[in-house]
Amino acid sequence: MFNNVISNLNIEICILYFMKIHNFCAGPSILPKEVFEDASIAVKDYNNSGLSLLEISHRSHAFVEIMDEARDLSLELLSLDGQNYTSLFLQGGASTQFLMTAYNFMKNEAAFLNTGTWSEKAIKEARLFGNVDILGSSKDDNFNHIPDYKMSKEYDYFHCTSNNTIFGTQINNFIKSNTPVFCDMSSDIFSRKLDFSKFDLIYAGAQKNLGPAGATLVIIKNSLLKNINENTPSMMNYKVHADKSSMFNTPPVFSVYVSLLNMRWLKKMGGITKIEENNRKKADLLYSEIDINPLFKGHAIEKDRSIMNATFTLNNDDFKESFESMLKEANIVALSGHRSVGGYRASMYNAMEIDSVKLLVEVMSELESKI
Ligand SMILES: Cc1ncc(COP(=O)(O)O)c(C=O)c1O
Numbered sequence: 001m002f003n004n005v006i007s008n009l010n011i012e013i014c015i016l017y018f019m020k021i022h023n024f025c026a027g028p029s030i031l032p033k034e035v036f037e038d039a040s041i042a043v044k045d046y047n048n049s050g051l052s053l054l055e056i057s058h059r060s061h062a063f064v065e066i067m068d069e070a071r072d073l074s075l076e077l078l079s080l081d082g083q084n085y086t087s088l089f090l091q092g093g094a095s096t097q098f099l100m101t102a103y104n105f106m107k108n109e110a111a112f113l114n115t116g117t118w119s120e121k122a123i124k125e126a127r128l129f130g131n132v133d134i135l136g137s138s139k140d141d142n143f144n145h146i147p148d149y150k151m152s153k154e155y156d157y158f159h160c161t162s163n164n165t166i167f168g169t170q171i172n173n174f175i176k177s178n179t180p181v182f183c184d185m186s187s188d189i190f191s192r193k194l195d196f197s198k199f200d201l202i203y204a205g206a207q208k209n210l211g212p213a214g215a216t217l218v219i220i221k222n223s224l225l226k227n228i229n230e231n232t233p234s235m236m237n238y239k240v241h242a243d244k245s246s247m248f249n250t251p252p253v254f255s256v257y258v259s260l261l262n263m264r265w266l267k268k269m270g271g272i273t274k275i276e277e278n279n280r281k282k283a284d285l286l287y288s289e290i291d292i293n294p295l296f297k298g299h300a301i302e303k304d305r306s307i308m309n310a311t312f313t314l315n316n317d318d319f320k321e322s323f324e325s326m327l328k329e330a331n332i333v334a335l336s337g338h339r340s341v342g343g344y345r346a347s348m349y350n351a352m353e354i355d356s357v358k359l360l361v362e363v364m365s366e367l368e369s370k371i
Helices: 011-019 031-044 061-078 093-105 117-126 222-227 238-243 253-269 273-294 317-329 354-369
Strands: 085-090 109-114 131-137 158-160 183-185 203-207 215-221 296-298 311-315 344-345
Touching: 031 253, 061 215, 061 238, 085 222, 085 238, 085 253, 093 117, 093 183, 093 203, 093 215, 109 117, 109 183, 109 344, 117 131, 117 158, 203 311, 215 222, 215 238, 215 273, 222 238, 253 273, 273 296, 273 354, 311 317
Parallel strands: 109 131, 109 158, 158 183, 183 203
Antiparallel strands: 085 215, 203 215, 296 311, 311 344
């Protein structure tokens, strides 16, 4: 079994290869091994200081340096200019951003694109603050595509979800208008090159492509900071956090540090351009198998397929038991789909090596040959 994958490997590497667990979890998810190793050293002894990263003051020189570098590097990786954008590491996850965006910027009416569960949650929170106009929705098709949409008037802001983690769709074309564009990039931040200057506010929970759960990256255009609703409480207020260089209160120090290690890894790898190439190769490999293998069917329509989360089902549930025992044998874990789609979801974030995807494809094709 899996002959193609291992044909060029010697026996020792083969043993290690098969001991490796191939983790396709949607989040919290894999990070590069070297990031985990460096993070574990810092927990025991940060920078040979004799102290753990977890016991030093967030106001110490050592941690302020970490925070400053993490904020700068996040902008650098997205090719955004620090004169025009501010980067913040906040808490409360992307879910807090659903309401924080509205708290700060909803005056009367905002526009939304409804592309799945996370968009719906953002819409629900925004409705607490004002009117919501849904410009497009793919709900009737169980969110298997990105709906067409256009904007015929101005709004306080337009909100979209660039990658729909649960349904496996991804937006390729972002609207241009005079309305500020806010984007939840929780599951595809730093995975592909976009013109990030088209966005006025980007946010992402760290726990997929960035770092451990606990921090939420927010990147906001400085010009927006002048336009914040007056009654916004301090912890909810982007300007308060920006004025305090993301240190208004104690930041999630571990998550920020590990995110920094991961961003350094990404930069060393060649940045977003290089990682996008890898991500597309992995996604092409898996989608090709889904398309040629008669046992499987993809959920998302071809043109809107996500390169991060591929969703697919078995055409016949009679093969479920065999498939799942083969996955187990190959040490492939966390492939179950979300209950809203069923079947399987392969999350192939930046740190996933192509060999893990090759192995999954081998298992799928082996299943076909057994039937
Ligand atoms: C696209 C997207 N937005 C928002 C969230 C919610 O993130 P959090 O758990 O950080 O609030 C998730 C979580 O999976 C997600 O995938």
